[in-house]
Amino acid sequence: MLRKIRIILAAICFTLITLLFLDFTGTLHAYFGWLAKIQLFPAVMALNLGVVIALLLVTLIFGRIYCSVICPLGVFQDIISWVHRRKRKNRNKFRYSKALTWLRVAVLVLFVVALVAGIGSFSALLAPYSSYGRIVQNLFSPIYIWCNNLFAAIAAHFDSYAFYSVDVWIKSGITFAIALITLIVIAILAWRGGRTYCNTICPVGSVLGFISKFALLRPRFNLNKCNGCHLCSYNCKASCIDADKHEIDMTRCVACMDCIGNCHQGAITYGFRTKKDKLNSLEKDKANSAEQNKQDSTESTKSDSPKSATNDNVKPSAGESNPDGKSAEESLNGSPNKAENAPQSGNSVDSSRRNFLSLTALFVATSTINAQKNKFDGGLAIIEDKKVAKRTTAVVPAGSLGIKHFAQHCTACQLCVSVCPNQVLRPSNGIMTLMQPEMSYERGFCRPECNKCSEVCPSGAISLIKLSEKSSIKIGTAKWIKANCIVNTKHVECGNCARHCPNGAIMMEPLDAKNPDSPKFPVVDEERCIGCGACEYECPARPFSAIYVDGMERHKTI
Amino acid sequence: MNRRNFLKVVGAGSAVTAAALAGCNNAASGGSDDVPKGKMTYRTNPKTGEKVSLLGFGFMRLPQKPGKSGGEDADDKVIDQDAVNELVDYAMAHGVTYYDTSPRYCKGQSEHALGIALRKYPRSKYVIATKMSNFDEADQPYEKSVEMYHNSMKELHTDYLDYYLLHAIGDFDGFKARFIDNGILDFLVAERKAGRIKNLGWSFHGTQDFFDYMLTLPIKWDFVQIQLNYHDWDHRTEEVNADYLYGELSKRKIPAVIMEPLLGGALSKLNHSVLTMLKRADAEATPASWAFRFAGSLPDVLTVLSGMTYMEHLKDNIKTYSPLKPLTEAEKAMLEKAADMIDNEPTINCTGCHYCMPCPFGLDIPGIFKHYNSCLTEGNYPDNPDSPDYKKERRAFLIGYDRTVPRLRQADHCVSCHTCEPKCPQHIEIPAKMHEIDSFVEALKRNNA
Structure with missing residues (x-):
């Protein structure tokens, strides 16, 4: 039941947010624009304390339901993972893996440092909502618009004005490439391991994960009913259920309720955390640190064993650079179940690092410039395409107060780019402002009767302006x-x-x-x-x- | 002249095409339709005594089909020769004998297409009119112009031309450069003497001074082609009215060949009130038939030219002149009233001749005018924000504008370089009109309440 509710809510949120990025007419935004404004990262950037506190409270009570319902990228990954699992009828099982806390912390620290240092482009690269917006705007929206244009052509044939045609063009090659690579990486990660991205890289996931540790309501095992079938663990896309120990890693649990829905014994319930849970978690922490200490001491001696050798192949640097020695821990674990998990977890580290590296590499990637196409219609003179003027200072929309304020608050989600009816906004290619929108006037100008970008901006980078104000900004x-x-x-x-x-x-x-x-x-x-x-x-x-x-x-x- | 063009764009496209195809089939199978055969009204050329059909077939715009790449782009279309042949066959079968073309029509393909279509008929069964269209400076040297003349004969598979025109003259400078300085007028007069030109004349778009001057030249003109229709008869404000032109020719017994009998299609696509008036007078008559009857009722008119891309138009025109029913005085009065009503609507009298093109800044001038006019005549003209239909009309106007004319070719890009203005045979102040339309569109865009 809880699972069904979660799925329905997630489907609604996901569909509407996706439509926000597709609807170039800006009609939906009047009704559902708030869905973008309750996204955590944009709300933080907008200093929208109400939303931030509400989201944190929700997480403190219910766990990371934000990640399961509100976050479009999270739901997107669930869809990919669901398609994969359906394909082979539940034979694609998830397995428990250890948390990669060091990577999560490292990414989060980098993220915050970049934010403080004003490198908005880096934080935009990692933020889930921005990534999703970018993917939809760059990759799905052209398809949507082409379909629209097809309807427009049909409408034109029947003298109807129900649809009108819209230009499709790559607004920034770099941003397009980043969106494409993000999509590929996230799709691969989700296909193979469910919520790997959310629990290793996503800074929002890390923050909420930390809070979720203290969540009031959480999935709990009823040890009397559990028959140890591991079905919960096999269905946990966050790979956070250790069925052997009957433990759930709440930092990674996205409160999707899949375990509850899939348990035939009714052995998992969603309920208040008890003292026992608290005790358990404390003990676990202690045990973990003890275990780690032990591993640290034994690491050097055991590293020659054949099992750890295979692991080292997969992630040599992780083992060396990590003082916690978590990578070694898996290979050292005696239980067969754990041993089976090791390669899986190794893979996820590998892919996430690959993900991370490829994203970083993109910073230096350059776009290919489209060969400009001129058209000649019989009696019509050729019109040469305009080239972007060389501006010493970028032009950003009215309402953004200035370049600095804009760069500090924009999450580069591309929502404004999607709705700009005058083809003025496009993602920037500058290193510090990469993917954040800027204005240019080759295809239109910033029309006086339009304030669409300021209406939709969820992060406060473009604050709402009245049309009457616009002509004086x-x-x-x-x-x-x-x-x-x-x-x-x-x-x-x-x-x-x-x-x-x-x-x-x-x-x-x-x-x-x-x-x-x-x-x-x-x-x-x-x-x-x-x-x-x-x-x-x-x-x-x-x-x-x-x-x-x-x-x-x-x-x-x- | 380009009534079909109007209709095409205005969107009757599919229906008309389908109907046209059906019409073609009928014609090919010789099926019975109610277009009478052998009833065509003929006029006599006073010089040669030959009979010429009152309906003349203009070849300025012809049926087109997608070219090799199959696209819908204008640059990609080629003349649909099969359709041209069908039209000409039908016209010949119904007694149309006068065929008017030019080396410059249809991007230079018109003469060729006409030559093919007429080739199977005996040369004595039809008369050809073509023109010296040396508008380009490159064509104005003597050799080049003579080459154009000889090429016309070659394309039309003939060694003589029945009617030959100095194409679209109207001002002293242009006339001097094109016909006097290079000696071409002398050449053409000599050719007439040699019998290779049966009738020499000119088509006129210009000032009254120049018209009078032409008639005083010591050359006997065998005919003159003028723009005449029930609107331009005495409702032109900037130009010479047709009643003057026709009267002067009639006085001198020079036969008049009529062009623009439909004022670029404007008289076939009438606004609601004018249409209602005409339909009340005769529910079955098409607006075009009234215009053709007006032109044909003048006794010194030799032939009335009509460009016909669709079989329906050809049939309708043949019906109108098989035989001609001259207008009664009451009908003439009604058409005069119609002309008044037309004057009171702000349509732009662009005939879509494309002489202004190409605009050096890429504007689609005729396209812009066409959209503007069609919105006016169809009632999609959002001029009153308080009207309940304003929103709908605004949407239709703006979306339709983007559909008809690509954004970079719209009126806002007119810089008023005035290159087009002297080329316009209707003497439209194109840059001024462009700015008017631009202001209208701009106001429309801003008023999106």
């Missing part, structure tokens, strides 16, 4: 490049920038002040310009516009 300044201006290069009348400036900040003035009939060039009123990019988008000079927007480090209200 200066996010950048237009700059004119005389050498590109067609008035100069083609000697034609233009003024398209001035004509489209929503703030009237551009005037056309004769370059030669003495001769009022000389060709007119744009002059920018820097104080009135808000950096919306209308001039840059509408500028006929190609591939580089003759007028472009440079960002403001700190946004200004005019």
Whole structure:
């Protein structure tokens, strides 16, 4: 029963959050935008204390149900793992493995250090919600939009305006590659070991895991009923049930209730933690440390044994670098059950490290630049694609207060990129701000009637702005490049920038002040310009516009 | 002239195509339809005495099909010669004898297609009109223009041309550069003398000064092609009205060949109130048939040109002129009222001739006008935010705009370089109109309450 409730809730949350990233019209966000705002990492970044405290309390009471229900990446892994297990009808069993506490702590520390140091891109790489958003935005959304475009084509045929077509384009090669690799790594990990990612790498999982240790409600064994069949352990995607010892590692248990639902004897119940549990856990801690001490002392002598040799092949560095000696512990364990577990756990370490390494490697990866395609339609002149202007300061959306604030709060989940109807937002390629969105105006400009990004942002990186405020928030300044201006290069009348400036900040003035009939060039009123990019988008000079927007480090209200 | 083009875009596409195919089948099987045979009204050329069908077949736009790569892109389409042949066969069978083309129509493929379609008929059964279309500076040297003339004969498989026109003249400078300075006019007059051109004339898009000047030249013009329809008869504000042009020609006994009898399709795609008025007068008559009857009722009109891509249009036009029922005075008054009503709606009188293209900045000028006009005539014109239909109309206008014209080719990208303006035979102030449409669209986009 509990399991079914969990599955239903998870399915609802997962579907809706996925749709948030797919719905380019921004319709769903009015109703379900809060689902993004109750994600832990964005809530922390937004300093949304209410949500953070609520989530921590929920975890303190129920355990990590957040990971099982609210986190889209967690549910995504469950789906992959479920598909795998279904395929071979329950012959793909999970097995208990020891916690890789050192890796969890190390990743968490790195994560926090990166956050404090302002390297948002690193934390964005690890945060589960951001990873999921990235995967959906980069990999699933094109498919969704193509389907939409198919409907749009059909609608056009029948003169219906129910659907309209939307461009599909790779907004950032690097981010696309990262999303792809994240998907592959997570899919492999989930396929092989269920919640490996959540319990070794995910910083949110680590934090909640620590709290979950003290959870009020938890799955408990009824030793009178248990017949030692290990079914609970085989069904535990978190690999946290030690059926032999009748122990559940609450730091890794995601409260999915699978063990309860699968136990034929009704030997596991979800109930209040008792003194005995507390005692047990204390004793276990003691025992563990004692055991570890013993292992440390015996490690050198035992390392030549054939069993540990095989293990060393799989994870040589883990054994050496880890003072706890946990890697050796598995190989030293006498019980056959444990021995059987060893390779499994070795594999997961291996994959997680591979995961970690490949992600790191991506920092230096570069994207391949798409060959630009020009189209020629009979009587239509070729339009050369615009190239991104070289901005000294990035342009970030109104509401983000400035570059620094934005970089510190953005979780790079791509939700704003998904909803931007003007093709302005795209993930940045800068190292410090990798995957965090920035603005550019080749395909459109930041239209005055739109505040979609500020509506959907869950992390407070873009705070909600009113449309009436928007025209007075200066996010950048237009700059004119005389050498590109067609008035100069083609000697034609233009003024398209001035004509489209929503703030009237551009005037056309004769370059030669003495001769009022000389060709007119744009002059920018820097104080009135808000950096919306209308001039840059509408500028006929190609591939580089003759007028472009440079960002403001700190946004200004005019 | 491009009524079909209008319809095509406006979306009757599938239905019309299906119907056209059905029509073709009927024609091929010789099945009975109610288009009368052998009843066509003919006019006599006063110079040669030959009879010319009142309906002339214009070859400016022809049925197309996807090209080799099978895409829907405009650059990829080729002329559907089978469909052209079917249309010409049907026209020939129903007494249409006048075929009008140009070396520049259909990206230069029109003459070729017409040549193929007419080849199986005896040369005496039809007359061909083609033109000296040396608009490009590259074509203006004597040799190049003469080459264009000879090439027309080659494409049309003939050693003489029945009607030959100085294509689209209207201002002194252009005329001088294209026909006087290079000696081409002298050449053409000589060719007429030699009998290789039976009738020499010109098609006119321009100022009254220039028109008068042409008629005072010491050259006898055998015919003149003018834009005439019940709207342009006396409702043109910027241009010379057709009643003047026709009157001057009639005075001199010069036969008039009529182009734009439908004002670029505008007179076949009428707004609701005008359509209702015409339908009340005759429920079965198509709007186009009224326009053709107007042009045909003028006695000194030699032939009325119509570009017909769909079999329905061809049949309808043949029916209108088999035989012609001249307009009554009451009917003329009604059409004048219709012209008034048309004037009161803000459609742009673009005929979709594409002479303005290519725009150096990539705009699809005719596409933009077409979308704008079709929204106006279909009532999808969201001009009143308080109207209950505003939201629906706004959506239809904006989505339809993106569908018809790619974003980078829309009106907002007009820089007013004015390259297009002198090329427009309708003398539309294209940049000004572009900015108007752009402001309208911009206001529409912002008002998304």
